[in-house]
Amino acid sequence: MLATRLSPHLKKLTKVCPEIYRQFVPSNKEEQDETITSADPLLEEHFTVTRGLVHKYGNRALVLLTMNCAAYCRFCTRRRKVSDIAKGIVSTKDLDNMVRYIKQHPEIKELVFSGGDPMTVPEILKQALQKFVKLPQIKVIRVGSRLPVSNPSAVNKKLIEALKIVKKQPLYLMLHFEHPAEITEATIKALNRLRPVCTMMLSQTVSLKGVNDSVEILYNLFSRLVEVGVKPYYFFRCDPVIGVEHFMVDFKKEIKIFTELRKRLSGLATPLYTIDAPDGSGKIPVPLDFWEFKADSYKDFRGKKIKVK
Template sequence: MSDKDCLQDEQKRAMANERAAELKGRIDAYLEARPQISDGMTQWEEIQKRQKKIKAHLNASDDDWNDWHWQVRSRINKVEDLIELLELNEEEAAEVRKVGEKNRWATTPYYLSLMNPDDPNCPVRRQAIPATEELLNPVGKDDPMGEQYTSPAPAITRRYPDRLIINVTNQCGMYCRHCQRRRNIGEVDRMTAREDLQAALDYVRNHPEIRDVLLTGGDALMLNEEIIDWLLTELDNIPHVEIKRLGSRTLVTMPMRVTDELCAVLEKHSPVYINTHFNNPAEVTPAVAEATRKLTRAGVSLGNQAVLLAGVNDDPHVMKKLNHMLLQVMIRPYYIFHAKAVTGTAHFRTRVEVGIEIMEHLRGQTSGMAIPTFIVNAPEGYGKTPMLPEYLISSGRDKIFIRTWENRVFEYDNRE
């Protein structure tokens, strides 16, 4: 190689290193913030200490703890337990009692163990424990999605041409304070009546345009294996149904629900997709990783649908860390939903611009797999609408001007 060629190679390498330093500078702020964002992996030792305390309080063995049926039976729904386990003061306890008179609440012992008792603003606690704000701001609707007007058959919600929802239960492992269907949470947990499920299946059977069915509620994985197997078998026997999805937050609130028996059922009915609902890195733990390993070995694909929540994840660094951690446990970030205007949840809502800013901090600055789609649900059930930063600046007959993730503007040849 000639001296000239060597010099050119050195110049190219110098330019590449200069660019690499520039790119690293783009994420320095995140690298500095990342260690300060609590997560369930690095906090696992502390979480296990809390679990030990909860087990002692509930007189539970390790076998009890790892039994999802016990987790459901032992859901925390008394203020006295929170005083002991979450160290609530008198004012906080009175607040929970007051809100609890109107709005039902409950949390699994496992999910309680993820809450930091020393931090009243803990993002996990904020999602599970009632707060006075639920009663102070009446803005919103009980059914902002207009689901009562998009139900052409029992238990069905249909908003799109080729897919629909079957609501299979009103039960969840816990009752999220931001829940879009809190109107359906009664004092009694009920599976949807068998005759209504059959009517829903008949509707799918009689509409050959339906290729994608989502079982949700409530939480689809609160059903027992026999019912899940029956529903999936019925859907498998409908020729035009191509895929089945289950909406579940049990991986977040009760990962021990993922039993060998459940995985054996799901493996029989491929392709099966599970939509999870992680909102903060503190919810991603070694127990979650064990559950997702089982599911992926059973051939189940996992995607996450986060909700943008004030005080929980309305920060670009928190959302980025969440998405990175989800990928590490084999869950693909799928959607970030702008919080719906549900009665009693106004304190969780942000401006749409907050979500767009988060997307600006993800695009180009992390891998595409770690970038979900930011969604605003159109009112009255008119569907998901993507919200994107504006990258197309202007367009003409033969060229357009585009803005990159670094705010560089380029002219782009658009001729055929």
């Protein structure tokens, strides 16, 4: 059962922005799912190889350091266990077990730290990074977080010092944004503190009914992200997890919205629109309405048919 938590920063925003309120304040709709029954559609428990390490794709592994977040998003994919602090923070022994598994699997080249939010536990993050950066097989490190949005003042010296451990590998920060009103002055300042210690900041956005199911909102979000130095990376269809059905946008409407966005946004501001297949088989790009691409012809953004020469 996902607990309720809001930071003082978000509490203020929920009072002026209904789209932010819906993301963090529980509704009784969470108890009313009709068609979704799975708590773990991406089969992460099945692919957990040692506590805190999920190895589903050959060359990369997911590291889950904690079940803690600065605020709990009601649509969280891992709501089955996020906020359950008892299942929470990994120990030094868990980290050593992860190192052992990674060494036994030289095909793992990339580590992806994901939520609960690893940036909310800078001491553990530092300890984990100290162990992982020493492994010559690890070429890339990604850290996912919503902290710059949910509690920007917690992007502090301690966290920056932890991230500075990564020197040899490129460090990509994958930051969660769902609505343009989340890009406040405080969040921009947090991004400015993170920028010098990473290779690149990218964003992930989940498509959410009543939050961002509109061309205007997403246009503003992705345009603003580029302006504040964050490259929009993924736009995900909401995962079909029990308790989140009320957030799922009608698929045809979602495709229509994204088709329109693709016409209006620059390439830099356009994320990859993707569905994470609910049988654990991975991410699949969603074809858009104008993408009637055949071997001998295709349609442009205005629907004009063009022959391939």
